Amino acid sequence: MEAKTGWSMKRYNYLSSEIEAAYHEAALKLGLSDSAMLILYAICDHGEDCMLGEIRRQSGISKQTVNSALRKLEEEGIIFLSAAGGKTKRVCLTQEGKALAKDTVCKIIEIENRIFDGWSEDERTVYLELTQRYLIEFRKEIKGV
Numbered sequence: 001m002e003a004k005t006g007w008s009m010k011r012y013n014y015l016s017s018e019i020e021a022a023y024h025e026a027a028l029k030l031g032l033s034d035s036a037m038l039i040l041y042a043i044c045d046h047g048e049d050c051m052l053g054e055i056r057r058q059s060g061i062s063k064q065t066v067n068s069a070l071r072k073l074e075e076e077g078i079i080f081l082s083a084a085g086g087k088t089k090r091v092c093l094t095q096e097g098k099a100l101a102k103d104t105v106c107k108i109i110e111i112e113n114r115i116f117d118g119w120s121e122d123e124r125t126v127y128l129e130l131t132q133r134y135l136i137e138f139r140k141e142i143k144g145v
Contacts, residue, residue: 023108030104035061035069036078039091040105043079049092051084073097 005013027037038059043050045058056066070091073079078097084090093101116124 026108030107032104033069035059035065036073037105037108039066039069039073039079040093040097040101041108043091043093044101044105044109048098049082049090052081052089052091055091 023037024034027034030037032040038061039055042055042058046054052066052070056063059066061069070079070081074081076096077094078100079091079093082090082092119127
């Protein structure tokens, strides 16, 4: 049996895909892979370092892809890993990594902030509440699949 997607869902899926494509285009323009951009974004979102587990959670990319991207960034002198107790690791930016992040991911964050700052408080609140509600309900529904 074929499930038909309603117009609103088609529009949502289209917009979601286009936003993802825009971030991909931004990463390419800035000379980063998608995974490197997501990792650097997560680190910058936390300051100059971030727990490895938090990068995995926030980026949404697989453990294998994160580890592969981290190895490459480490080889390029962009990040280094430090022990944070037990098997836990912290991912830290090197001086070169800080400069790269400033010239790339920080620009993306500034763009995002300008866009959100251009919205009214009510618009931001509604957008975030509906997005969170969709996520919560989707996660609930997918458990039953």
